[in-house]
Amino acid sequence: MAHIIFYTKPGCMGAVRQKALLESYGHTLEERSLLSAEWTPETLEPYLASLELKEWFNPNAPAVKSGQMIPGALSREDTLDLLCSNPILIKRPLMNIGGQVLAGFDAEYLKEIGLCEVPSGYNTGCHKEDQGGACASSGS
Secondary structure, three states: OOOEEEEEEEOHHHHHHHHHHHOHHHHHHHEOOOOOOOOOOOHHHHHHOOOOOHHOOOOOOOOHHHHOOOOOOOOOHHHHHHHHHHHHEEEEOOEOOOOEEEOOHHHHHHHHOOOOOOOOOOOOOOOOHHHHHHOOOOOO
């Protein structure tokens, strides 16, 4: 079983479901706030490295949903700086699994690395009906 450092937005119902699924497989999770962690381009980039630049963003972040922020429109360096200064925009969760880091809850990848299998129809995402949209909001 793995020890997972799990960065997310506190109160996000999608994260609650993701954590419950991982714990049901016997993994231990150390939850940390994505919003209060001190991110730098050097500490954040390894989590995002396997994704395309436009995939670095949380599609449910208010600035992304409103069109104020267009994922992929900035350079790699400017995107890292933006995400570090405004972590609500970061794709989540960020997970550190024994030194292996990744962003997002990719069911196929988690199955591939033997971490867990997401049952068909299991909701691992954030939705408007979850706490009135609290998953996407930046309120602390």
